[in-house]
Amino acid sequence: MVAAMASGDERSRVPEGTSGAGLRIGVVRARWNAGTVGRLAEGVSRGLDSLGVTERVECSVPGSFEIPVAAKLLAASGTVDAVVCIGAVIRGETTHYEIVSGECARGVQQAQLDTGVPVLFGVLTVENQAQADARSQPAGGHNVGEEAAVGAVEMALLARSLRELKG
Ligand code: DLZ
Secondary structure (H helix, E strand, O other), rough: OOOOOOOOOOOOOOOOOOOOOEEEEEEEEOOHHHHHHHHHHHHHHHHHHHHOOOOOEEEOOOOHOOOOOHHHHHHOOOOOOOEEEEEEHHHHOOOOHHHHHHHHHHHHHHHHHHHOEEEEHHHEEEHHHHHHHHHOOOOOOHHHHHHHHHHHHHHHHHHHHHHHHHO
16 A cells, blocks of 8 residues: 655645744654654754744653653743654554554544643654654655744744633
């Protein structure tokens, strides 16, 4: 089976004029599949740099299964405006792909719903290394870490403006 990858047109683009100046963004990074995750981390840096984010809090965890608890603790710490999670779960290399990828996704969603702090899912869940490579490209190419970082800035600003509705 060939997994479809979203074309450039289908992928979300950050609204014009978005600035992350003054935001502090947390980054949780899994150490499994370190080469791929390293390229996602480069994408995160590019995305945050491109929007003027200068403050980051970074931590690493053993694997993607551990991402949610670190993301939740970081989000709940009150020190960051949003969290970006990066990891790579590759089916060809794990017999419990569904468990690791499913629990990671579920836990990341739970972390943001429980805390009200946006937690972005920059975790690759793919069939093989070729698909992972296609989604962790250098500057100018498709990089899920970069997309998640840009999304974190957008969501941090949205969360801030929605909280201000309360007055
Ligand atoms: C154990 C495991 C396996 C087989 N595969 C991956 C993977 O492809 N990507 C990943 O991020 N982590 C993997 N892990 C490690 C688990 O996420 C977790 O760290 C261990 O099961 C310990 O809880």
